[in-house]
Amino acid sequence: MSNAHRPRRSVLYVPASSEKALAKAPTLPCDAVVVDLEDAVAPTAKAEARARLAGVFAARRAGGPDLVIRVNALSSPWGADDLKAAADCAPDAILLPKVDGPKDVLAADDMLDSLDADPAIKLWSMIETPKGLLNLGPIAELGRDPAARLACLVAGTNDLVKETGVRMTPDRRWLLGWLQQIVVAARAGGLDALDGVSNDFRDLEAFARECDQGRAMGFDGKTLIHPAQVEPANRAFSPSPDEITEARAVVAAFALPDNAGKGVIQIDGRMVERLHLDQAERLLAKAGNLAS
């Protein structure tokens, strides 16, 4: 599945131009914060927002959420300065917007290497352009290259709507095919996959439905825009008590001496194979990680 050792249930964007939100974000129970230099920051405020990064990272405390920086595209007037400033902060990851193909990821990778950036800094890639969708396979393949830093694919549903002209509906029906492709590509590359944002941040019932939909599609978590979305996302993307009970039953059944040499057994009239045992063990490991 994913290569994450850290949970990615709730990943909150924070505009780097908002001091108040920047101060609040690390205190929230989200798994990661994305400090955004891109679309949440007006062109006239880019330099000031970039200058604020160092202070954000200096105030970082152990045990808080992972910190990610979303830079502007390298092809933009701000991208190169953003990437340099981001590398200096040694974030957990740098999120690249508007990735059209593997060359965009490799260009950022090369630049980080030339800056002698910490090798632990990962790259995350937004998938939010038509070319990015068409090149999902080659982008995700970079996840299998030990020298590449790519660790995560992030759906950018606002830009996908803008670039393709599909209609955004409450059930996201016109986006689902692309979202599913992002999950499949991420799995092929051993990457994490994050669902897109829900703009209507006051409607938490609709948000919970969208989280359930994303979880059912296989996403590891959801990108968020408002603190009120953190708890529902954490709930939706954590193993539920029923899932844990069921997983424990599968592990216990295969541990019985009678089943030691068996590839397939039945539990309560349901076929259970060793692949289900793998699945159950993974779910219990995830639940254990979240509890510790």
Ligand SMILES: CC(C)(COP(=O)(O)OP(=O)(O)OC[C@H]1O[C@@H](n2cnc3c(N)ncnc32)[C@H](O)[C@@H]1OP(=O)(O)O)[C@@H](O)C(=O)NCCC(=O)NCCSC(=O)C[C@H](O)C(=O)O
């Ligand atoms: C959408 C917002 C502008 C709304 O902000 P606001 O009007 O301040 O909302 P509230 O009054 O309800 O806020 C309550 C308190 O919470 C703080 N707050 C709000 N948002 C955040 C946040 N994201 N992180 C941390 N803290 C936050 C407020 O400061 C209030 O604090 P206090 O008064 O002390 O209680 C705002 O939520 C916002 O800017 N959200 C993020 C927008 C963003 O980053 N957008 C870019 C990414 S989305 C995207 O485009 C993804 C992708 O690229 C795509 O294409 O889809």
Ligand SMILES: [Mg+2]
């Ligand atoms: Mg976008």
